[in-house]
Amino acid sequence: MTKETTLQYQALQKGGPFALVSVPKPEPGPGEVSIRLKVIGLNPLDWKKLHIGEIVPSWPCVFGLDGAGIVEAVGHGVRDFKPGDEVFSLFGHELRASSFQEIAIVSEHFVGKRPENLTFEEAATLPICYLTAAASIYYALKIPLPFLPEGETSGPQPSTILVLGGSSGVGASAIQILRLALPTSVILTTSSPQHHEHLRSLGASEAFDRTSPNLVEDIKSHTPGGKGVEMIIDAVASAAKQTSIFEVLAEGGPKEYAEVFTGVKIEVPDGVKRNVAFGRNMFQMPGGKHAITALAELVRQGKYRVPLQIQNAGNGFEAIARGLEDLRKGVSGTKLVVTV
Numbered sequence: 001m002t003k004e005t006t007l008q009y010q011a012l013q014k015g016g017p018f019a020l021v022s023v024p025k026p027e028p029g030p031g032e033v034s035i036r037l038k039v040i041g042l043n044p045l046d047w048k049k050l051h052i053g054e055i056v057p058s059w060p061c062v063f064g065l066d067g068a069g070i071v072e073a074v075g076h077g078v079r080d081f082k083p084g085d086e087v088f089s090l091f092g093h094e095l096r097a098s099s100f101q102e103i104a105i106v107s108e109h110f111v112g113k114r115p116e117n118l119t120f121e122e123a124a125t126l127p128i129c130y131l132t133a134a135a136s137i138y139y140a141l142k143i144p145l146p147f148l149p150e151g152e153t154s155g156p157q158p159s160t161i162l163v164l165g166g167s168s169g170v171g172a173s174a175i176q177i178l179r180l181a182l183p184t185s186v187i188l189t190t191s192s193p194q195h196h197e198h199l200r201s202l203g204a205s206e207a208f209d210r211t212s213p214n215l216v217e218d219i220k221s222h223t224p225g226g227k228g229v230e231m232i233i234d235a236v237a238s239a240a241k242q243t244s245i246f247e248v249l250a251e252g253g254p255k256e257y258a259e260v261f262t263g264v265k266i267e268v269p270d271g272v273k274r275n276v277a278f279g280r281n282m283f284q285m286p287g288g289k290h291a292i293t294a295l296a297e298l299v300r301q302g303k304y305r306v307p308l309q310i311q312n313a314g315n316g317f318e319a320i321a322r323g324l325e326d327l328r329k330g331v332s333g334t335k336l337v338v339t340v
């Protein structure tokens with residue numbers, strides 16, 4: 001009997017090229033779900049792994065953190081999913097769990113049923129940006145998330161908070177999660193002006209041109225008494241170049257800075273508390289293993305929207321290489337996906 005095989009889109013070495021390679025079809029272990037990918041979401045970490053070798057254990061390597069597809073098989077003890085279910089999921093870390101392949105195996109906690117009001121393309125763009133945004137709020141700043149079953153119910157409730165990089169996938173997700181967690185707080189953000197209206201529609205109280213020479217004064221003028229904000233979430237390492245941004249933190253306030261890990265070194269002034277966030281930190285938090293199912297429910301209820309516009313970079317695994325090049329050159333308020 002010939003063993004069943006599946007295709008992997010492997011990066012052969014740092015800088016590429018990629019090759020489509022046939023490998024034995026993997027089987028899910030206990031608590032795992034095997035997913036046949038339909039749509040793959042592309043992320044900056046994918047091109048950073050390819051070109052910088054960031055957290056690549058060895059070559060050849062398979063990347064991919066986001067995707068949506070159909071459950072192929074489930075491992076022992078998995079009750080919430082069955083073959084044929086339409087799902088979206090966090091992928092990545094291990095080769096067998098990465099989404100740049102026909103079939104990937106992930107922990108059941110990474111998977112959610114595709115909300116009926118989302119296409120596969122839309123669902124494939126959500127997980128890592130949502131988890132990272134949630135981790136910056138809940139893990140790094142300790143702000144409780146009211147939509148998480150078994151989550152913390154008490155913690156800081158800042159009345160003013162700034163999201164740097166609101167038009168990034170992580171930033172636009174953070175604005176929405178903050179609005180759910182802090183319904184009456186002042187949530188400010190920075191981006192290019194063409195995204196301001198959209199970011200206000202996601203829940204930002206006000207958005208500011210990130211290149212304004214008066215950015216600090218602009219932001220402070222929108223806080224009570226002009227005092228500044230209590231906390232900052234930096235989704236795009238913008239404080240690395242714009243060091244004066246820390247002046248927006250209110251004197252006498254908690255001066256908390258949540259840094260989404262980007263690989264860029266950021267100098268933080270004395271007196272500012274820095275906490276670094278990774279998306280996967282969510283799974284070590286109380287209630288965190290429900291984060292993806294909670295996301296699916298928020299989407300179903302219309303409380304969480306697809307944060308950015310979506311651009312399809314093409315059909316077939318080969319489109320991934322082109323999409324990653326586009327991502328490396330820089331996108332604005334856009335999430336790239338590939339259909340397979």
Ligand SMILES: NC(=O)c1ccc[n+]([C@@H]2O[C@H](COP(=O)([O-])OP(=O)(O)OC[C@H]3O[C@@H](n4cnc5c(N)ncnc54)[C@H](OP(=O)(O)O)[C@@H]3O)[C@@H](O)[C@H]2O)c1
Pocket residue numbers: 043044045128129132164165166167168169170171190191192193195210235236237238260261262277278279280331332333334
């Ligand atoms: N630690 C983790 O677990 C984790 C997980 C996911 C992502 N990340 C990292 O988080 C970062 C964001 O990822 P993403 O997918 O959200 O990125 P993205 O959507 O590709 O980010 C593009 C956006 O960044 C904005 N931007 C760039 N520089 C900016 C600045 N100085 N100030 C304000 N906005 C700026 C641009 O805004 P405009 O076009 O409006 O100017 C653009 O819309 C990446 O470095 C990624 O590697 C980390």
